[in-house]
Amino acid sequence: MSGLASPPPQRAVALLSIFAYLFAGLYTGSGPGPYDRFRQRVIGVAGFVIISIVAGLPARNVLDFVIVQFVYAAFLLMIGHYVEGMTRGLLIYADLWGAPTVLVGANRDCLKLAQLLTRRPDLGLKPVGLIENAAGGSSSNEPFPLPVIGSTTDFGSFRLARDAEVAIFATTSDLAAVPSDCRAFAPSCRFMLLEDVRNIRGRWLRAWVMDSITGLEIRRNNQFLQYRAPKRIFDLLIVIPVGLLALPVVAIAAFLIKLVDPGPAFFVQRRIGHNGTCVNVLKLRTMYADGERRLEEHFKREPEAKAEWQRFFKLRSDPRILPFIGNILRRSSIDELPQLWNVLRGDMSVVGPRPLPAYHAENFDKEFQSLRVSVLPGITGLWQVSFRSNGDSEMLREQDMFYLNNWSLSLDLYILLQTIPAVLGARGAR
Secondary structure, three states, X not given: OOOOOOOOOHHHHHHHHHHHHHXXXXXXXXXXXXXXXXXXXXXXXXXXXXXXXXXXXOOOOHHHHHHHHHXXXXXXXXXXXXXXXXXXXXXXXXXXXXXXXXXXXXXXXXXXXXXXXXHOHHHOEEEEEEEEOHHHOOOOOOOOOOOEEEEHHHHHHOOOOOOOOEEEEOOHHHHHOOOOOOOOOOOOOEEEEOOOOOOOOHHHEEEEEEOOEEEEEEOOOOHHHHOHHHHHHHHHHHXXXXXXXXXXXXHHXXXXXXXXXXXXXXXXXXXXXXXXXXEEXXXXXXXXXXXXXXHHHHHHHOHHHHHHHHHHOOOOOOOOEOOOHHHHHHXXXXXXXXXXXXXXXXXXXXXXXXOEOHHHHOOOOHHHHHHHOOOOOEEEOHHHHHOHXXXXXXXXXXXXXXXXXXXXXXHHHHHHXXXXXXHHOOOOOO
16 A cells, blocks of 8 residues: 555554553453453453554554554454463363352352353353352252352351452352451452342443442343444445355355255245344255155154254254265355345344244243344354354353343454354354
């Protein structure tokens, strides 16, 4: 580009980005979870762009200079995100990731939290034990995955064998039971209150302190309505260039499908879309034309396959799938590329809850169904990048509820970036 502004020295870029990330809270040690860290990275990169533009804005070639800064920002955001993800994975594998964390509360109140932290080491909190509130109710029938290291009735009689960096309290009464001179925890131990508010719009909570009372304000405005125009612009900026690049890939795949099995290369599946209307979801055909007949015959031969279908609505060994080309298209998600046309038409979004067939949606409660169809369905979503086909209906509900209650453009961008390794690794694809 003629007259392109000279990029700032590499040392200056490095120092500026480190300062921006420090200010955004990326160097806080354990936690937060991957998405919150990504959101902090976005804030840090935004700070980097603003500072670099203000500090180095030239008298001429202003547009060129701004373009260079945004190129640097995109590089820092994407490369930093993927490098951090790989580093975190290696540290988890070596059992070097996560702050030692104790849970405080009744067995039944802490069970789901213990299971979550054990299943999700990427959240940065490593559960090491339970300080049990025996008066909090009967224990769950499920075995508790952590050792009991003490009781809330006798905080003064024990000290943790290894200093806990974080203590998570299940209820306010459990937190209030900790005496001011408690020596069970190190002075540096961070306390966290984690009431069960999973269906509240967590991203939009605001703390209020009114004299001796602390409360939470919960915004009730629909963030999707407020950001409908920016989300549509986000979709178009992605779908137009990606769609043009995908055209030859789709054409080759369609040709191979017709070689394997006579019939149309594309098929339309009616699914539930925005406001409960039917969406004609366009896909490359990866199954035999008489796939439904083959499926029924398969259920008759193998009854256990029907139970798998009823839980996941997918099969590990599906008799309907075309040989060779069918599995390749599904594992690579190339069969989903025609849905870029659905996005261009405005029937779908790039990121959102996946549109479900009616028979699948009917398995959920009415409230969840209503909330789910309040937004445009997406090609990719949080459930797809977290579990893909390995997750059952309950996991789908949890992931969709998190997305719907915490939506933002940064969350869409995070899911989009996570889609790339999920597709390349064919994680959970069926």
